[in-house]
Every structure is written in C-alpha cells, then in structure tokens.
Amino acid sequence: xxxxxxxxxxxxxxxxxxxxxxxxxxxxxxxxxxxxxxxxxxxxxxxxxxxxxxxxxxxxxxxxxxxxxxxxxxxxxxxxxxxxxxxxxxxxxxxxxxxxxxxxxxxxxxx
Amino acid sequence: xxxxxxxxxxxxxxxxxxxxxxxxxxxxxxxxxxxxxxxxxxxxxxxxxxxxxxxxxxxxxxxxxxxxxxxxxxxxxxxxxxxxxxxxxxxxxxxxxxxxxxxxxxxxxxxx
Numbered sequence: 001x002x003x004x005x006x007x008x009x010x011x012x013x014x015x016x017x018x019x020x021x022x023x024x025x026x027x028x029x030x031x032x033x034x035x036x037x038x039x040x041x042x043x044x045x046x047x048x049x050x051x052x053x054x055x056x057x058x059x060x061x062x063x064x065x066x067x068x069x070x071x072x073x074x075x076x077x078x079x080x081x082x083x084x085x086x087x088x089x090x091x092x093x094x095x096x097x098x099x100x101x102x103x104x105x106x107x108x109x110x111x
Numbered sequence: 112x113x114x115x116x117x118x119x120x121x122x123x124x125x126x127x128x129x130x131x132x133x134x135x136x137x138x139x140x141x142x143x144x145x146x147x148x149x150x151x152x153x154x155x156x157x158x159x160x161x162x163x164x165x166x167x168x169x170x171x172x173x174x175x176x177x178x179x180x181x182x183x184x185x186x187x188x189x190x191x192x193x194x195x196x197x198x199x200x201x202x203x204x205x206x207x208x209x210x211x212x213x214x215x216x217x218x219x220x221x222x223x
Binding site: 031033040041042043045048050056058090092094095097098099100101102103104105 | 143145147152153154155156157160198200202207208209210211213214215216
C-alpha cells in the first residue's frame with residue numbers, strides 16, 4: 001500500500017488561531033483529499049487536489065483552504081479556527097481498485 | 112447528487128449470530144461501490160470493491176453483494192474482533208477528481 005501519513009495526530013488549539021494539518025504520501029498519486037468525520041454526518045469532503053497547484057472545493061469547504069506545492073504534500077489550513085471545526089480530519093489518496101487509501105487521521109479540538 | 116444511505120446505524124450481535132448490513136445508493140452511473148472497515152481512532156481500511164449488479168466478493172466471514180440500488184455486507188458467524196464501523200461509498204462514472212460519496216456507517220458490536 002502507498003504510504004500516507006498525517007501530522008499532527010492530535011492537536012488542541014484556541015478559537016481564532018490558524019492551524020495547518022499536513023498530509024504526506026510516499027508514492028506518486030495524483031489525487032489527494034481532505035475529509036472531516038463527525039458523528040451523524042459521516043465523512044464529508046472539504047477539498048481535493050488533482051495535481052500540483054490544482055485544487056477544488058468539496059461540500060464543506062467554508063473556513064478551510066488547501067495548498068499543494070509538491071506532489072507528495074497536501075496541506076489543510078484553518079485560517080481562524082472555530083469550535084465547529086472540532087473534528088477528526090482524514091487525508092486520502094485515490095486508488096483505482098480500492099477507491100481510497102486513508103491516513104490515520106488528525107483529531108483537532110478547538111477550545 | 113449522489114446519495115448513500117446505510118442501515119442500521121448500529122447493530123449488536125451475539126458471537127455466531129449472522130446478519131447483514133445494508134447500503135442503498137442513488138447515482139446516475141456507478142463506477143464502483145466500496146466497503147471499508149473503521150476501527151476506533153483509525154482511518155477506514157479497504158474491504159471490497161463491487162462494480163456491477165450481481166457481483167459478489169468474500170473475505171473470511173464477510174461477503175459483499177451488489178444490486179442496481181443497494182449493496183449488502185453479510186457477516187456469517189461473527190466474532191468479537193469483527194466489531195467496528197463499516198462504511199460504504201460509491202464512485203460515479205463521470206465524477207470529477209475520482210471522488211467518493213460515503214454513507215454514515217453502521218457501527219457493529221459483537222458480544223462474546
């Protein structure tokens with residue numbers, strides 16, 4: 001399986017502060033995704049990327065931005081964190097036969 | 112808009128008590144339907160891919176089936192280690208960016 005790592009694994013931050021989550025893959029996958037997972041909502045797409053500097057919005061993109069300056073790295077930024085952004089964030093890469101391969105997740109708490 | 116609905120939301124079984132999880136979907140053209148298992152604190156892990164109605168896949172105590180409107184994940188003689196949340200997702204033929212749409216999952220608990 002392609003290596004995909006997320007950092008940090010856990011983070012607590014204060015309302016109004018900027019936060020950046022990192023997703024790193026070790027193989028040359030074109031598509032990368034950021035999802036958030038919340039009880040009662042399941043996995044919801046925030047943003048995705050289809051190549052270096054090529055990104056697009058998902059269904060819950062408000063309050064989030066992304067950047068992809070290298071194939072292997074996809075960054076998710078909360079410009080000014082709010083309590084509603086407390087969630088578990090998953091990065092994924094597209095796999096033709098498996099749909100996605102997921103990272104281990106980042107648990108973000110905004111206090 | 113793609114829709115995926117899983118039922119039940121939660122299921123408790125006794126060890127050895129077989130059952131099925133349901134995933135119903137609405138999509139204009141299906142490229143693939145995927146099943147994942149998710150353990151607490153971890154990312155979803157791939158189980159099966161189904162591409163066309165009538166297709167079946169098996170792995171140990173799990174069997175996934177697909178019709179034109181829904182998929183079932185059958186669990187035969189489950190064990191406590193099968194306890195997890197099971198997610199299904201669909202990928203549309205013409206979707207932008209190879210995106211998947213997920214259901215909310217079924218939380219399965221198997222008691223010894």
